[in-house]
Amino acid sequence: MAGSRPGSSSSSNGGAGHSKKPVYNKGPKSGKKLLSVKDMDTAFEHLDQELGLNEFSAAIAPIRMVTLGGSIAVKTFKSRAATVDVDVIVDPNIEAVSEFYDAVMWCIEKVAKKNKLEKNWMNDQCKMFFQKGAVRERVFLESVGHDNKMYSGKHLEIYTVDLRIALERKLRRVLDPDREENIDLADAVCFLKHMTSYGTRPLGIHQCQSMDYNGHKLPVPNEAIRMVQQRFEKNEDNDPQIQGKQGIVEMVFDKNQNKWYYKNKQGQTVWVTWKLE
Structure with missing residues (x-):
């Protein structure tokens, strides 16, 4: 040619x-x-x-x-x-x-x-x-x-x-001043829904902070995590599958039980029975 x-x-x-x-x-x-x-x-x-x-x-x-x-x-x-x-x-x-x-x-x-x-x-x-x-x-x-x-x-x-990679990329772009905030927030919530089985297996804040699939060794900004966490719980789309649920939570490790747990929106203790990656 x-x-x-x-x-x-x-x-x-x-x-x-x-x-x-x-x-x-x-x-x-x-x-x-x-x-x-x-x-x-x-x-x-x-x-x-x-x-x-x-x-x-x-x-x-x-x-x-x-x-x-x-x-x-x-x-x-x-x-x-x-x-x-x-x-x-x-x-x-x-x-x-x-x-x-x-x-x-x-x-x-x-x-x-x-x-x-x-x-x-x-x-x-x-x-x-x-x-x-x-x-x-x-x-x-x-x-x-x-x-x-x-x-x-x-x-x-x-x-x-992999949705974990897609979520990290969105989390790192939420605070980008050259992008429209809504689009990245909405996509992050969308990916979070499916990653967490609609809030039945939420991610820990520490999991989100430590996401580093790009290998830059920089933590995900806490402000970005907070924004996605709040947007998920606000449920602006009125999705019944996530009503009253959480996508990102504060995980606590119980040394006596040798397990992680978190508090749901009703203040109840939920023990983590799935693998935290």
């Missing part, structure tokens, strides 16, 4: 929500066109086709990616109506070979043009969160190992990231 771009090709064939889902269109203060579930479904199908038409990507298909962030809230949990983009971690083996990586990015750009989407409707800018290549590889392999697929086609497979 001398003289052509890496992705070029001679042919181009192509949790139940509530009654009205919120659209946080001020997400990362950008004014970009948003992606609904239908938009993502169509774009994923077209990307699957483009990857099959490109000689570089077709040679190593299926192309595996791991997605995190708003796409999970929208497509997997239906907690809101749309997201700004689809954040992905591309298979590190592909990222390591420029011809393959460029081909994938070119196919993504072709889908953007075909569907009149933002150029970076799908992007891997989340690499800034996982700056170390070894960390990205570990997160990628662990997520693929869980085998929770958002999309599975002939040439493309998209897996959802």
Whole structure:
């Protein structure tokens, strides 16, 4: 394919929500066109086709990616109506070979043009969160190992990231002045609901503080944890499954019982019978 771009090709064939889902269109203060579930479904199908038409990507298909962030809230949990983009971690083996990586990015750009989407409707800018290549590889392999697929086609497979990682990323972004607070709070609560089985197995504050999947060795800000904790208990969406429950609690270790416990909203002692990670 001398003289052509890496992705070029001679042919181009192509949790139940509530009654009205919120659209946080001020997400990362950008004014970009948003992606609904239908938009993502169509774009994923077209990307699957483009990857099959490109000689570089077709040679190593299926192309595996791991997605995190708003796409999970929208497509997997239906907690809101749309997201700004689809954040992905591309298979590190592909990222390591420029011809393959460029081909994938070119196919993504072709889908953007075909569907009149933002150029970076799908992007891997989340690499800034996982700056170390070894960390990205570990997160990628662990997520693929869980085998929770958002999309599975002939040439493309998209897996959802471990929710603990998704929650940490949201917790660390809640206080970002360049982002809309509501979108990250809402997503954090959404992920927390499913991680804690709707508040029946809450996380301890110390668990949240010590989250460090990006390997930066920096504690999660207490203010961010408090905001998510309060938003969960406030239950602004009137979700009956979490009414009166807690997503994040103060855990206390009882040396005599050799167990952790916490106080529920009624002041009762609840002994922890599950593994605290």
